[in-house]
Structure formats: C-alpha cells, structure tokens
Amino acid sequence: MPHSMSPMSSPASPEHGFPSDASGAHAGCAVPSAPRCYALADPSRVLIPDLDALGLGVSAGCTRSHALALAPDLVLLNPDPAREQQAFEALALALLAYTPKLSFAESHTLLLEVGSGLRLFGGIRALLAKVAATVADCGHVARIACAPTAWGAWLLAQSHAQRTPRRWHVVQDKTLPRVLDALPVSLAPFAAQHDNALLQIGCATLADLRRLPREGVVRRFGDGVLTWLAQAYGEHPDPRESFRAPPSFQAALELQARVDSAEALLFAARRLVMQLAGWLAAQHAAVSAFELRLEHELASRHADPLGGARTSSLTIGWAAPSRDADHLLWLLRERLNQTELAAPVIGLRLVASEVREYAAPTDTLFPLPEASDASLAQLFERIGARLGPQNVLQLSLVDDHRPEHAMQADAWRAPARRGRAGTRRKAKDAKDDSSAAAAPMQTTLDLPDVPLPSQPRPAWLLERPLKLATRGDRPVYRRPLKTLTRAERVESGWWDGDGVGRDYYVAADDQGRMFWVYRERIGGQWYLQGLFG
Template identity: 75%
Template sequence: MQPGATRAHALALAPGLVLLEADAAREQRAFEALALALLAYTPKVSFAQSHTLLLEVGSGLRLFGGVRALLAKVSATVASCGHAARIACAPTAWGAWTLAQARATRVSSRRWHVLKETTLARALDALPVGLAPFAAQHEQALTQIGCATLGDLRRLPRDGIVRRFGDGVLAWLAQARGEAPDPRVWFAAPPSFHASLELQARVESAEALLFAARRLVMQLAGWLAAQHGALSGFELRLEHELASRHAPRTSSLALAWAAPSRDPEHLLWLLREKLNQTELIAPVIGLALVADQVSEYAAPTDTLFPMPEASEASITQLFERIGARVGEQNVLQLFVEDDHRPEHAMSARTWRASARRAAPRKPREGRKGARAPSGEPPESTPAQSAFDLPEVPLPSQPRPAWLLEKPLKLAMRGDRPVYRRPLKTLTRTERIEAGWWDGEGVERDYYVAADDQGRMFWLYRERIGGQWYLQGLFG
C-alpha cells in the first residue's frame, strides 16, 4: 500500500484495518516534543511542511564527531521518542527537505549526505519536480509543459516561470541551491519544563514504565541543553487507573542526585533503579515529568591532561549509581572532624549528606581543649612516675589506624595496666580535655604503650578516678 491510497482501496487490501481521524493538535504536540528533544544537538530547530523538522547542525559537527556520528545520534533520539524518521543532510534547509522527501516517498532509497553546494545542485536537478512544495498547486501546468525534474524546471526561461507560476518558484529554487538567503523562525524552548505522556495501554509493572519515561527524559535533556542548565533532581508523576474506590488517582516518584547533570543515559539509569524498587499501587495510564531543581551547567573542558574536576564528577556518578542500587543510606563516606576526642574525630555520613556538608562544630566560649606539647607534660601523676621509658622505636603515625568501637577497661597489676600482658608506656603524657560544649566532656592522659612482645597500643588514663582504658591498636 502506497501513501495517498483511497479509503476503499485500503479496506479492500486489509478488511480489518482500523482507521483513525487525524488530530492536528495532537500531531503538533508530538512534533514540539520531538523538537524539544532534538535541542540537545543544536539550538536551531524549525518546523517545515510535510511533517518535517529542520536542524542547523553545521556549528556542532566537530562536537559530535562528524556528520555520520551526529546523524546516528539524531536517529537514535527520534527512535527513543517513538517516531520513525527519514533523514537527509544538505548545505541548505530546502535542499535537505527535498532530499528527505525523496527518501520518504521512496522516489530514491539513497541516504543523502550532501556536504557541498555543487553536489547538491546536481542531486536536486535529478529529482522529480513533484517533490517541490509548490508541485501540487501547479501539477497540471508542469505536466503540460513536459517538466519532469527540478533540472527541467530550472532550465526554463525565467520570465516564463514568473509569468506562469509567480516569483515563489524561482525564490524556492534559489534558496534550495544556496543562491539566496533562507531566514527561519527557530523553535523556542519554554521557560520551564513540564512534559506529559498518555500511555497507549495500561501498565501494571514499574519496570515497564521506563520505555515510556525515556521519551520524557530525552525531552528534558534537550530542554536543559537549550537552557544551558543541569539538573539535580526531578519528579515523575504517575496517573493511575482507578482500580478501587480507595486507590489514589496519582502518585509520584522523586529522584535526586548530588552533582547536577543533564546526561540522559545517567538520568535513565537512576530512574531504572528507582523503578525496580517501586511497587505500583494501581495500573498506570499516563506519565508526567516535572523538573524545577535546575542550576547552571558547567561544560567539561577538552584538555590534554585530565582535570581533577573530571575524576570528581565520575566518582560522584559512581556514588549515585551505587546509592540507587543499594540505597543511599548504605553508601557512607568517612570524614575527619575538628574534634580532639578520638571517638568524635571521624564520622561516617551518606555521600549525599557529605556533598552538602555543614560547617564543623565550634566550641562555645570558655575553656579551650588543649594537647600538652611533647616533652612538656602537665602535672605528673603517680602512675607515670612508676613507669619506665625504654629506648624502643615508636610508631610513625601519631594515632593508631584501628580504634576500638568502645574503649576497653583495663585491669591493673601493681602500677601497670594489663591487656593480656602487662603494658609499659613509651611516651610522655598527651592530655586531651574537650567536649564540655556538648555534654560529653573528657579529661584524659594518653600514652603509647607496649607489651613484652613488642605489640603497641594506644591507651589513656582518666584524670578523675585514675581508671585505664585501651583506645586503639597499632599495626
């Protein structure tokens, strides 16, 4: 069956064929959604006759790796949006439009990738004149004068063409061949993003929604490119079929990530993981995507040597993907805190909380925590005077890498603390007094100690009470 066949002919060939009335408003919304997605490749997208979109891509060929790579990306985007496209490339807008019409109407099965105006002129001369946008209006006159191709039309006397067809034919030929300017009205992206999609059938599985949501995400990526922005989160709203009297009509899935991004593949990956963990309350018949957490996009630099920002961005995306898979609360990051107390000197927070880390806590006005300088111990203690300080190598690190989750209370043997064996101190006193501002104050004298087998430990003695505790172990 060929385009342009009658209704009776179509029903004769396919009696079970279902015919639908054309909905011009719905078709226009579909083309605007497709134009929004294609803004990811160029800010210059315009509408043309015969359901055609024109993209000016000359300035972005190097960015996307050449003509073939760019056309492949455009074709993949169009397919992701649920459309089939016939794509042609030419130096002029009307030239590309005509070559695309030749392939769409099967006049030619060739994929037209014309880059030079001289090649375009030869290609246009060989095409049927019926492809021109004015051909339907002057079809009978063109047939009577034996004009079969655009080359035949171009070779006719100019005065005769103007007298018979008007000035528009010559102007169109000049614009198609690149001999005259062709100003266009470019499609303008809306100031805010809100895209919706009516599903063709009810969807009962959350995983199956990803195929339809891909169209909305591709539109979002194009809109962000047009706005020179990036996104740190969006909301996917689900419209449900009323399965019961108490089922809500709508629900929503909120996604957020640490580093702003506009990469559609990354956003789809996060959405896929979110949908895999979601159970629908009722079948879904419609989707809507709302994005309001938009920030300025910092484009990556094409430098000879990789910048630190690039590695940080990749690590952030890795954290986001792991968090989407196992849960954000299970992805922790360690941080050093501004606190002398060993049990508070390090904290583990979720990677998202660490991205917006608050300022470190500051003690209130009053007595400040202090560490006694090495070689200048504070007031001597009875236990310290009873210990020897042998000449043995001390640990290279001032703190052990292994801290006990809870300090271990040590027994005493004579004047020495015991951990399996009696311990002997190797350093002078290091005093830590801190924590009065949060109600967890400590007053401790710390030592590096060792047993008779050379194993080293980090322990402290309470200034009040004199009890010894084991805090950590050296490797």
C-alpha cells in the same frame, strides 16, 4: 561547508497504532477495536495505511474510494493536527540536545543546523547515528538526510522517505547541485499546487526546472519558485525561525494500555527523560531532582486503594546536578524497581522541580580534580539508589577533643551541597599540657629501631576502649608496652555528662607495633584506644 542541516521526516508514532514504515504523522483519534484494518487519510487520499491494510493493497497516495474497494472493512481516520504538533514539539525538545538551531518545515520535517557541532559529536556519521537513536527512543522512525542547505536536506529527506535509490547525505557544497539535479520535480513543496503542469511541459527533474526560462517560470508559477530553487542550491539566504524551548519543563505521555507494574513504566518514561535532557541542553542547565506523576485508572467504588485520588507521584533526587540522560534513567530505573503501584497507570507526567545552571566541563590534556569528583558523586548516587540513601554514609569531623566524639557518620552529600563553609571542620588536637606529669617510670624494654608515627592520632580507633592489664605499672596488650611520647592530656565533656580526664601516649611493644593508649587520671587504669598501621 557553512552548515549542515539534518531533517527528519517523522513517521507515525507506534503508540497510536500506525505503521512505522511510512512517512507522515500520527493521528490522535480513538480507534475502534472491531474492524481489522485502518488507515489515516485526508479528504481525498490515504496518507498512512496500517500493516493489514497494506497487505490488502492499500498504499499511501491512493484515493479513498480505491482504498475502500480494495478493503471494504477499512476504517479511515482523520488526522488530529493538535496532537501531531504536540508530538513533533516533544521530538524537537529531545533533539535540542544536539543543536539550539532547530526549526519545523513542511511535510512533518524537523530541520537541525549541526555544522557547528560536528567535532563535538565525533563527525557527521556519529551525529546522525545519535540523532537516529534519540528519535527511536522517542517512539518514532525517521528518514534522515543532510546537506549544506536547509531545502537541500529537506529534498533529500523526502527522497529518502520515498526510498528512491539516490544519495541522501551530501557534505560538500560542490556536490549538492549535481545530487539535487537528479531529484524528481514532484518532490518540490509547490508541485502539488500545480498538479501535473510541470510534467506536461516536460519538466521531470529539478535540473529541467532550472533550465526553463526565468520569465516563463515567474509568469506561470510565480517568483517564489525561483527563490526556492536559489535557497535549495545555496545561492540565496534562507533565514528560519528556530524552535524555542519553554521556560519550564513539564511533559506528559498517554500510555496506549494500562500498566500494572512499576518496572514496565520505564520504557514509556524514557521518552520523557529524553525530552528533559534536550530541554536542559537548550537551557544550559542541569537538574538535581524531578517528579514523575502517575495518572491512575479510576478504581472501583468499593475497593479504591488511592482513596479517590487519580494521581500519585515519585520524587527522585540526587546530590550533584546532572543533565546526562543515561544517568537520569539509571536513577529512575532503580526507584521504579523499588516501587509498588497502588493502581494501574494510564498516563505519565514528568516535572523538573530543581533546575540549576550548568557549566560543561572543559577538555584538557590532564584530568582535573572536578572530573573525578563528578564520577565519584555519580557512583555514590547509584549506590544510594540501589541500597537506599540511608545506607551511604560519610565520616565528618567534629570539634571535640574526645576521640570517640571527634567524628560522626552522616548521610552522604555531594561537596557542592554541603551548605555553609563552616561545616568543614578540622579536629583540634589537644595541646600538650606542660604541667602534666611525665610518663610513668618504667623498666628498660628493648625496642626495634622504628620511627614514631607522623600523625599523633591513629586512623584505626576501637569502637570501645579496651581495658588493659598492668605488669609492674606497665600496660600489657599481649606483650608489655612502653610509652614513647610525653603525656597528651584531654579533659573535656563536662557539659554533657560524659566528662573524661585522660593522659594519652604512643606506646610500642618489642616487635615494633605501635598503639595509642591512655591512662585515667582518676584511678590510673590503662586503656587501648587505637592502633597505628
């Protein structure tokens, strides 16, 4: 199979008040509230009736006069081509997450060339399920079909929209002619131009059309019919211009009703996030922050909580750039749960503010360290979104010999955004002073046969040094302690008024527990600084 095209015959969007079980596109005009039923119609026929009109017998394809005879209160709405195009471009942006080769076709259909990405998405069935879920998240209902050719998939999608009991998914090239031959010729895009001429000459299916003399078909219908047949059956190339994503991302959505709570905005904002994810995939990029702008309903003159402003904004940022729609939605949900709206919202606009290049991780037999780092970064971002970024801290080393100043707690940042290389510091161990005095003389203390700790500094430091009692010039912490190492002298801090002069030792008691203690050079007082595990 050289390629597989997955077209969507996109029906009306529910957000504009049209039914989701009939094919077509939504209209963009205002709907009065008094009449009880509505239908979208062109100058001659009904395109989409709503559920009330459908219950009265109005169906797609009937004439306007017939529809008004069945439903006298029926309001016929005119299509808005500009808003229809905006809706399909928004849907195309979201579907760019699956393929960069996407094009528009007749009858409100999107064509996706997906043959090169079947292994990436787990096969044709898994891919079709993902595409259907994305279309549903964007507020549409699709009739999906696939075939080795673009026009073949288009025909199967039109057949699916009319709910004819035929096959809609064709994978192999040798199966395509047999499936297309059984389709009615009325599905062809040129059939409406010739009214019933094809049926009058006994041409009911595409197989009948193919059996007609070529000279007669060209003389009566033009040579474009034969070219179209060859493209549909894979006998002639079918080049198409792909949809191109804009260089920057900015998407807007008008809400169908005013929203008073921030949590309720997530359902509508999900459509914008799906468009952002598709745009990022097309640009091979990732985003580390975006801005959600809220358009508020105009407040009264005497009680305006926004001070005359019609818009407000929420800026959501995170450490590691991401293009995962689920991750972006999770962060947005946590932010909205902590937001209180100052006024009702009637519109949304999403702007990608910090876009960066993105290199997709490679699949390897053994996991790479970068994969675990990315998972850890997302975990910390979620904790920060839930508890607040000020409550997610990380310890960093500082160039200071004083243990209580050798580390500090800062707000967590991803490794990729730590700034200059000089920020990664290692604590400098105070060098042994060869001229320092040896450990004070102590009486014999029997100790278990345990090795000295491999690190000269313990991992557990007390928040404040603990003053120790002495017994015979020996420090005592519950039990008498014996020093095991030579003195490590630290003299530092004179520049900030917190100068110290200490001699550090590793000490142990008779049960083998080890401690980090020091003795003041002036005064000779002993203190406990830390404990070894």
